[in-house]
Amino acid sequence: MPQVTFKVWRGNKDAGEFKDYQTDITEGMVVLDAVHQIQAESAPDLACRWNCKAGKCGSCSAEVNGNPRLMCMTRMEDLPTDQPVTIEPMQAFPLIRDLVCDVSWNYEVKKKIKPFKPRKPDNEDGTWNMVQEDVDRVQEFRKCIECFLCQDVCHVLRDHHKHEEFIGPRFFIHNAQLEMHPLDTEDRLGDLKDDNGLGYCNITKCCTKVCPEHITITDNAIIPLKERVVDEYYDPIKKLFKMFKPKKPDAAAGK
Amino acid sequence: MSQTPLSLPQQRKMGQTSRKDAWWLQPLVVFLGLSAFIIYANWAAFQASNYEHGAYLSPMYSPLLFEAPTQAAIKAETLGADAHMSHHSWFGAWPSALQPSWVPGWMLSPALIILIFPAGFRLTCYYYRGAYYKAFWADPINCAVGEPRNSFRGENFWPLLIQNIHRYFFYAAAVYIFILAYDAWVALWHAPAGTNLSYNEAAATGQLEFGLGVGTLVLTLNVILLGGYTFGCHCARHFAGGKHDHLSKVPTGKKAYECVSCLNRNHMKWAWTSLIWVGFTDFYIRMCAMGIWSDWRLF
Numbered sequence: 057m058p059q060v061t062f063k064v065w066r067g068n069k070d071a072g073e074f075k076d077y078q079t080d081i082t083e084g085m086v087v088l089d090a091v092h093q094i095q096a097e098s099a100p101d102l103a104c105r106w107n108c109k110a111g112k113c114g115s116c117s118a119e120v121n122g123n124p125r126l127m128c129m130t131r132m133e134d135l136p137t138d139q140p141v142t143i144e145p146m147q148a149f150p151l152i153r154d155l156v157c158d159v160s161w162n163y164e165v166k167k168k169i170k171p172f173k174p175r176k177p178d179n180e181d182g183t184w185n186m187v188q189e190d191v192d193r194v195q196e197f198r199k200c201i202e203c204f205l206c207q208d209v210c211h212v213l214r215d216h217h218k219h220e221e222f223i224g225p226r227f228f229i230h231n232a233q234l235e236m237h238p239l240d241t242e243d244r245l246g247d248l249k250d251d252n253g254l255g256y257c258n259i260t261k262c263c264t265k266v267c268p269e270h271i272t273i274t275d276n277a278i279i280p281l282k283e284r285v286v287d288e289y290y291d292p293i294k295k296l297f298k299m300f301k302p303k304k305p306d307a308a309a310g311k
Numbered sequence: 312m313s314q315t316p317l318s319l320p321q322q323r324k325m326g327q328t329s330r331k332d333a334w335w336l337q338p339l340v341v342f343l344g345l346s347a348f349i350i351y352a353n354w355a356a357f358q359a360s361n362y363e364h365g366a367y368l369s370p371m372y373s374p375l376l377f378e379a380p381t382q383a384a385i386k387a388e389t390l391g392a393d394a395h396m397s398h399h400s401w402f403g404a405w406p407s408a409l410q411p412s413w414v415p416g417w418m419l420s421p422a423l424i425i426l427i428f429p430a431g432f433r434l435t436c437y438y439y440r441g442a443y444y445k446a447f448w449a450d451p452i453n454c455a456v457g458e459p460r461n462s463f464r465g466e467n468f469w470p471l472l473i474q475n476i477h478r479y480f481f482y483a484a485a486v487y488i489f490i491l492a493y494d495a496w497v498a499l500w501h502a503p504a505g506t507n508l509s510y511n512e513a514a515a516t517g518q519l520e521f522g523l524g525v526g527t528l529v530l531t532l533n534v535i536l537l538g539g540y541t542f543g544c545h546c547a548r549h550f551a552g553g554k555h556d557h558l559s560k561v562p563t564g565k566k567a568y569e570c571v572s573c574l575n576r577n578h579m580k581w582a583w584t585s586l587i588w589v590g591f592t593d594f595y596i597r598m599c600a601m602g603i604w605s606d607w608r609l610f
């Protein structure tokens with residue numbers, strides 16, 4: 057393959073611009089290889105975060121030609137190389153330098169989600185009995201590598217900066233994983249409705265489209281959670297029934 | 312969520328993006344497709360006539376609670392004073408108490424009474440919501456493309472909080488599927504060929520004969536597509552098992568959940584094919600009724 061021009065974002069949180077770099081592309085290269093080659097050849101101070109180069113650590117998230125992608129999983133042969141390839145940092149988080157963002161907001165969000173609270177063990181030796189089909193659903197969510205590309209593309213964060221009121225698709229996945237777990241007894245629906253801003257999601261499915269783990273975020277996690285919130289807080293007939301049927305104090309047997 | 316305000320990159324302007332693909336194409340297609348349907352459906356609903364042809368009843372007018380006065384007038388003109396009441400009408404003629412003289416005839420359309428449910432169902436459907444927020448409100452116009460407005464309330468506040476009513480429209484839509492299935496069954500019974508009997512006369516005297524016309528196939532496919540769309544609804548999925556943490560103990564059985572999930576995976580495709588086909592079904596029957604083309608009887 058020929059020499060390709062890359063427009064790479066250079067700068068910090070206060071200022072920055074796209075800078076052009078040329079480098080040779082050979083067969084099998086991914087965007088992260090090209091970035092490393094640019095570092096080696098012409099920009100040793102270009103900041104970029106990476107670790108596994110196998111799509112499993114979620115470190116190399118960036119935007120390639122405007123699409124949130126893992127740089128290590130984006131093959132050069134899949135991009136049009138007759139025009140410059142743009143590489144820029146994620147837009148939903150504060151920039152540290154060049155392609156590196158400060159994603160620590162996500163860690164703070166996660167700390168606030170009520171943790172797993174299993175029911176009492178089923179057996180004397182402290183173990184539980186589970187059926188595979190009860191955990192099939194949550195296993196999809198466990199594939200998440202926390203690359204935060206879904207957070208980056210979600211317009212509620214990216215364009216509307218609702219970081220104070222909205223936890224983003226990654227953490228709806230996390231909530232769904234806990235809420236649908238057959239052993240869990242915690243109730244997170246009130247938090248989802250009030251503090252976590254589930255209602256801000258307007259089902260654009262952008263998060264689902266960018267997830268490198270192909271998690272069906274919107275259909276399998278967010279909408280099912282929205283339906284559970286409707287059950288609990290918005291369905292007038294359900295509400296009526298609940299008035300006559302007081303909640304049991306301990307949902308120890310699971311839901 | 313964070314303690315200190317985040318210093319985030321500047322918000323992008325409307326349409327600003329580094330995307331190089333034709334990102335505007337998808338919202339444009341959705342905009343044109345939905346607009347075309349809305350225009351046709353409104354036109355068809357306000358016709359208040361030509362909604363039935365023999366055994367066929369347009370799905371946009373089903374259930375036909377009352378015969379539209381406009382349709383009754385056309386019949387009286389073409390068939391004479393003793394023209395039979397539509398066999399499809401549930402409660403006969405349009406009640407005169409509901410026919411104030413100042414209301415124009417096209418307003419007295421039976422479609423307007425019943426379309427509220429399918430229209431509400433589609434309007435509050437999770438798939439369509441995502442699609443029309445993009446295509447009609449540019450919020451966002453497409454993924455990773457700048458938006459026209461900075462403020463955003465999502466579905467977190469009124470008026471869009473009303474979208475949570477979707478399950479009630481689902482209940483109504485599910486009933487409609489059975490009504491439309493009945494219409495497809497009715498479409499199998501025609502006026503006997505080779506006689507002068509009109510459909511309504513044959514129906515009134517129990518002389519209908521079994522037969523299959525192109526219209527029967529059109530109506531059958533219509534109910535299949537609408538069924539696939541309706542029973543693949545996210546609310547159906549929730550009721551069939553989504554709300555339970557122990558899928559293995561779901562009363563309807565795990566099969567029901569899997570079945571709904573299977574339809575749900577292609578919800579968008581069901582949504583579009585059923586939308587287009589319901590429009591076409593009305594159009595097909597309308598053209599038959601207007602005499603523009605005639606239905607072809609296979610047997």
Ligand code: SF4
Pocket residue numbers: 206209210211212224225256257258259260261262263264274278
């Ligand atoms: S579907 Fe919801 S969470 Fe996902 S990107 Fe769109 S608005 Fe954000």
Ligand code: SF4
Pocket residue numbers: 114199200201202203204205206207225226229266267268269270271273
């Ligand atoms: S859900 Fe997908 S896109 Fe979001 S953080 Fe996890 S792996 Fe990344």
Ligand code: FES
Pocket residue numbers: 106107108109110111112113114115116117126127128129
């Ligand atoms: S370097 Fe680990 S995901 Fe790309």
Ligand code: FES
Pocket residue numbers: 432435436437438439477481540541543544545546578
């Ligand atoms: S989600 Fe589309 S019809 Fe219910």
